[in-house]
Amino acid sequence: MMNTKTNCIITIELGTNAVRVHAxxxxxxxxxxxxxxxxxxxxxxxxxxxxxxxxxxxxxxxLKNLLTEKIHPKKYKVVCICFSASMHSVLAIDKKxxxxxxxxxWADNRGKxxxxxxxxxxxxxxxxxxxxTPIHPMSPLIKIKWMKAHSKETFIQTSKFLSIKTYIIxxxxxxxxxxxxxxxxxxxxxIHTMKWESDALAYAGINSDRLPALVPVFSSPGQLxxxxxxxxxxxxxxxxxxxxxxxxLATIGSGVWNKDEAVITIEDSGAVRVIGNKxxxxxxxxIFNYILTENCFISGGPTNNGGVVFEWFAKQxxxxxxxxxxEFSMESLINxxxxxxxxxxxxxxxxxxxxxxxxxxxPNAKGMYFGLNIKHERQxxxxxxxxxxxxxxxxxxxxxxxxxxxxxxxxHGSFASLPFCTQLxxxxxxxxxxxxxxxxxxxxxxxxxxxxxxxxxxxLAEAVKTVVLPDQYFPKxxxxxxxxxxxxxxxxxxxxxxxxxxxxxxxx
Amino acid sequence: MNQFLxxxxxxxxxxxFSHIVEFALKRNSSIHLNSFTASxxxxxxxxxxxxxxxEWFIQQEHYILYPSDLAIILPGQTFGSEKGYLxxxxxxxLHLEFEVTSSKIKAEHNKWSSISPAETGTIKKILAxxxxxxxxxxxxxxxxxxxxxxxxxxxxxxxxxxxNQLLDELLIMVTRLLxxxxxxxxxxxxxxxxxxxxxxxxxxxxxTVEEMAALVGLxxxxxxxxxxxxxxFSPLNYLINIRISEAIKLLKxxxxxxxxxxxxxxxxxxxxxxxxxxxxxxxxxxxxxKINLSSNLL
Numbered sequence: 001m002m003n004t005k006t007n008c009i010i011t012i013e014l015g016t017n018a019v020r021v022h023a024x025x026x027x028x029x030x031x032x033x034x035x036x037x038x039x040x041x042x043x044x045x046x047x048x049x050x051x052x053x054x055x056x057x058x059x060x061x062x063l064k065n066l067l068t069e070k071i072h073p074k075k076y077k078v079v080c081i082c083f084s085a086s087m088h089s090v091l092a093i094d095k096k097x098x099x100x101x102x103x104x105x106w107a108d109n110r111g112k113x114x115x116x117x118x119x120x121x122x123x124x125x126x127x128x129x130x131x132x133t134p135i136h137p138m139s140p141l142i143k144i145k146w147m148k149a150h151s152k153e154t155f156i157q158t159s160k161f162l163s164i165k166t167y168i169i170x171x172x173x174x175x176x177x178x179x180x181x182x183x184x185x186x187x188x189x190x191i192h193t194m195k196w197e198s199d200a201l202a203y204a205g206i207n208s209d210r211l212p213a214l215v216p217v218f219s220s221p222g223q224l225x226x227x228x229x230x231x232x233x234x235x236x237x238x239x240x241x242x243x244x245x246x247x248x249l250a251t252i253g254s255g256v257w258n259k260d261e262a263v264i265t266i267e268d269s270g271a272v273r274v275i276g277n278k279x280x281x282x283x284x285x286x287i288f289n290y291i292l293t294e295n296c297f298i299s300g301g302p303t304n305n306g307g308v309v310f311e312w313f314a315k316q317x318x319x320x321x322x323x324x325x326x327e328f329s330m331e332s333l334i335n336x337x338x339x340x341x342x343x344x345x346x347x348x349x350x351x352x353x354x355x356x357x358x359x360x361x362x363p364n365a366k367g368m369y370f371g372l373n374i375k376h377e378r379q380x381x382x383x384x385x386x387x388x389x390x391x392x393x394x395x396x397x398x399x400x401x402x403x404x405x406x407x408x409x410x411x412h413g414s415f416a417s418l419p420f421c422t423q424l425x426x427x428x429x430x431x432x433x434x435x436x437x438x439x440x441x442x443x444x445x446x447x448x449x450x451x452x453x454x455x456x457x458x459x460l461a462e463a464v465k466t467v468v469l470p471d472q473y474f475p476k477x478x479x480x481x482x483x484x485x486x487x488x489x490x491x492x493x494x495x496x497x498x499x500x501x502x503x504x505x506x507x508x
Numbered sequence: 509m510n511q512f513l514x515x516x517x518x519x520x521x522x523x524x525f526s527h528i529v530e531f532a533l534k535r536n537s538s539i540h541l542n543s544f545t546a547s548x549x550x551x552x553x554x555x556x557x558x559x560x561x562x563e564w565f566i567q568q569e570h571y572i573l574y575p576s577d578l579a580i581i582l583p584g585q586t587f588g589s590e591k592g593y594l595x596x597x598x599x600x601x602l603h604l605e606f607e608v609t610s611s612k613i614k615a616e617h618n619k620w621s622s623i624s625p626a627e628t629g630t631i632k633k634i635l636a637x638x639x640x641x642x643x644x645x646x647x648x649x650x651x652x653x654x655x656x657x658x659x660x661x662x663x664x665x666x667x668x669x670x671x672n673q674l675l676d677e678l679l680i681m682v683t684r685l686l687x688x689x690x691x692x693x694x695x696x697x698x699x700x701x702x703x704x705x706x707x708x709x710x711x712x713x714x715x716t717v718e719e720m721a722a723l724v725g726l727x728x729x730x731x732x733x734x735x736x737x738x739x740x741f742s743p744l745n746y747l748i749n750i751r752i753s754e755a756i757k758l759l760k761x762x763x764x765x766x767x768x769x770x771x772x773x774x775x776x777x778x779x780x781x782x783x784x785x786x787x788x789x790x791x792x793x794x795x796x797x798k799i800n801l802s803s804n805l806l
Contacts, residue, residue, distance in 0.1 A: 018740065036740040036749075039701050054753035061749060061788060062740060096801065098760045231790030315694040323726060324696040324734060 005077035011446035014085040019059045022443035032070035036062035046109040049102035082450040083243040085165035087185035090143045092158040111142035132289030133187035141187030144204040175221035176212040181244035184291040217244045248292045249445025254410040255467030262406045266416035268308040272396040273300035280403045301358025301396040305351040307415030337383040342479040344380045349388030359399040364505040391490045409433045412441045426473040430480040434469035530603040546588030551603040553581040560597015578646045630719045687725035699724045759797045
């Protein structure tokens with residue numbers, strides 16, 4: 001027995017702010033995890049960029065540390081490495097494969113005008129139906145269109161437009177490829193034929209030679225380059241799996257597989273997602289439809305204004321026990337919020353500090369406190385801020401409810417998993433909520449994908465069933481009734497103020 | 509305080525303080541044209557407003573100072589009034605010999621100070637990187653100038669020690685306030701991003717943890733802990749990350765040789781660069797350059 005090694009699976013998540021590397025045993029238990037963060041640069045308003053070499057070196061450094069400190073000493077054998085990444089990133093490279101500047105992230109809004117114009121044209125409906133991606137500056141379709149118009153030289157020099165994940169995997173293995181999940185979030189791939197969509201390509205001004213090869217999520221880009229095998233102490237034959245996107249993997253990682261389930265993610269930003277075998281065709285183009293595997297679609301809506309809004313509030317109005325002690329500040333704010341009644345005695349908050357995506361898709365939307373009277377106190381402001389963030393989350397769920405009847409919710413993410421917030425979600429939705437605190441949902445999803453590919457599970461459905469969700473929160477009927485009265489006003493204000501949002505945006 | 513003017517070379521009070529070039533208090537009750545035009549000097553200059561309102565240009569930027577505001581003008585920076593004259597009011601100034609721009613710590617500049625050479629280096633770095641030369645509502649500076657004056661004039665037992673201590677105190681207070689003023693003490697990600705940009709702009713500098721910590725206004729222990737939990741790396745390992753990412757970018761271009769890349773990205777030598785690069789990436793810099801410049805997509 002002395003020399004038998006236990007097999008393990010490594011997942012690498014190239015997230016918005018950090019790379020997270022997890023190691024699982026084949027039963028799905030976490031053996032170890034490590035993270036390394038990298039910054040997002042905002043050289044101009046609306047710009048949001050990352051240094052691809054920094055992402056690469058951080059990933060390599062964290063992976064190496066995890067392997068040499070936690071995996072090799074315990075005699076684990078790495079059998080598979082699976083990747084996931086944030087959606088919508090674009091990195092231009094020249095004909096030698098060298099990046100032409102930084103990677104543009106999902107949060108970049110430089111293509112606002114291009115998106116607005118496209119949305120008003122007849123092409124919008126056609127593109128949405130073909131690609132499943134809402135027309136928005138987040139999508140690589142719009143970003144490449146922007147580059148063609150405003151960064152002509154880079155556009156001409158670009159031999160390929162990659163996602164950050166494509167670049168990282170190419171550095172490690174030499175292959176340029178993109179999985180269906182990430183590709184389905186580019187606005188450039190037809191989600192019905194699994195091919196690059198020629199009309200969308202024509203609009204962006206490129207042909208498919210300038211994009212990486214499209215492959216299913218279970219594909220392998222081949223072996224690690226020899227130098228990386230040596231550096232990381234990984235044997236030839238260690239399977240590299242291209243994997244999927246963070247959104248798709250978080251959905252299955254949260255144990256969602258049935259049509260009557262939805263998953264709510266709230267970190268800095270957030271999303272509500274459902275799973276199904278067909279895309280949801282929304283006439284108003286408010287819902288995204290991304291592909292996990294053939295015949296498996298993750299549909300939903302994203303919000304810009306999740307935990308980041310509460311952090312903003314805490315930074316402005318919270319108490320700090322010492323420098324930079326944001327956790328303390330947020331904790332004491334939540335304690336104060338719990339002193340106010342559900343509904344904050346009629347104080348409403350619109351959380352659109354960063355503009356908004358689903359369901360209103362209005363980049364000009366702004367934040368607002370509404371209904372303020374002389375009796376409102378500090379705790380009402382705190383509570384209404386949290387309620388406003390969660391009303392927005394509910395409005396996405398309500399939109400999805402037009403297509404699905406949702407019975408159960410699963411929540412995860414640093415903000416949604418605060419007990420106060422999880423209970424509020426249960427109350428506002430009036431549905432039982434399961435919370436998975438123990439593991440990172442994206443990493444779990446990547447594990448399920450790897451384990452399925454290796455044949456440990458017969459298929460993904462079987463794999464997802466193994467996810468255990470221990471913590472249940474049940475809705476309080478009375479509170480739900482209160483929230484629904486205010487939500488009606490919240491919903492009306494969110495659309496009614498469109499003109500005023502635009503006017504104030506022009507002045508800011 | 510009454511008006512006074514002490515000047516190196518002509519005032520006996522400054523004889524044993526060769527580093528104090530000028531120290532004065534002036535009540536300006538009338539306007540004299542061309543009395544205060546833009547000038548630069550080799551000293552670090554502190555101007556503290558006691559009364560009135562002063563409009564100044566520091567490095568071509570316009571500032572308005574009110575009572576209790578302090579302006580810090582670094583050696584070589586231009587300073588003066590746009591109108592060419594000194595506004596009506598009362599102010600106190602101190603010109604001190606204090607090299608800021610050179611990254612080498614010259615022992616002679618420290619002789620009078622009891623701040624350690626390493627910390628003096630940090631103070632210099634922070635002053636050199638600062639781009640907000642005015643500290644507002646700096647009431648604590650008043651007593652320092654007042655005590656400095658009385659020590660210099662009364663020359664009681666231990667006055668030479670006290671004078672130098674007061675100068676140290678002023679430098680420490682100014683540096684601490686500048687970092688607090690430049691960073692909200694609430695938003696670590698923001699402060700860290702600012703630090704990262706500073707590091708990237710000065711990558712060839714041999715940064716110490718103390719210097720980085722001081723730039724965000726924390727002690728080294730708290731800083732290290734904060735960086736570790738925020739980034740997953742110790743400050744020095746995070747710095748290595750940035751150095752290697754920049755090096756990778758330069759290696760992928762034809763026009764810079766490996767030794768220059770090593771020095772530009774802050775490694776002591778090409779040997780040090782080579783070892784660190786290999787340890788992190790599995791390739792030596794030259795191997796890495798070769799495989800990247802030979803590959804061709806088309």
